[in-house]
Amino acid sequence: MITFFLLGANLGDRVGTLARAVSLIGERVGRVVVQSSLYETAPWGVTDQPAFLNQVLAVDTALEPEAALVKTQAIEHELGRVRHEHWGARTIDIDLLYYGQLIWQSPTLTLPHPLLHQRRFTLVPLAEIAPDAVHPVFNRTTLELLSDCVDMGTVTIFNSPINIPHTENVVPLCSVCYQFPKNHPRLCLPRSTP
């Protein structure tokens, strides 16, 4: 099953921690099919904390969703994550955004991730690798969610002067490939039939 994960880090060696997380996900969850660029993003929710690096991965997993979550929580733990404040600073955070088109709710897992559509720090990297992926609850593509998203948080490609323009200018980002390396692999999930 193709799944999408959001990685976030705002403490310690952010780049190194993300790289280790990608490698461990590849070993324990499934093949990492596509990685987005790294994005430096303004802290969302609790704003008085350091900037985050965020990245989205597409992963082909044979695990069931809850099992995938258990694996990524173990990876968070191994990489030194300590839970302090809700939405607070952390060495690593791994959220499961989509598990194919599955809609799922349990005490430990909600799919799609319930805040995915409200966060530019999630939608922009997701749009880089899966602009046409369809949110199974809203039946909207990533680019459609991005153009509707009212979050104005700054999202900048890390180590790059490119600044992604905010919401109302983002639809032209549909030409994600004008701003990102040509031939960048893109994944599409089918739009579910009504």
Ligand SMILES: Nc1ncnc2c1ncn2[C@@H]1O[C@H](COP(=O)(O)OP(=O)(O)OP(=O)(O)O)[C@@H](O)[C@H]1O
């Ligand atoms: N799609 C999901 N991905 C990751 N965790 C989830 C998901 N749905 C529910 N959870 C649950 O959310 C709990 C809290 O997660 P976490 O501590 O990472 O929250 P947070 O990062 O502070 O906030 P947020 O979930 O808004 O990013 C986890 O223990 C997990 O069981």
Ligand SMILES: Nc1nc2c(c(=O)[nH]1)N=C(CO)CN2
């Ligand atoms: N920019 C940004 N802000 C956040 C992030 C994150 O990954 N990136 N994660 C949070 C925890 O849910 C809270 N706030």
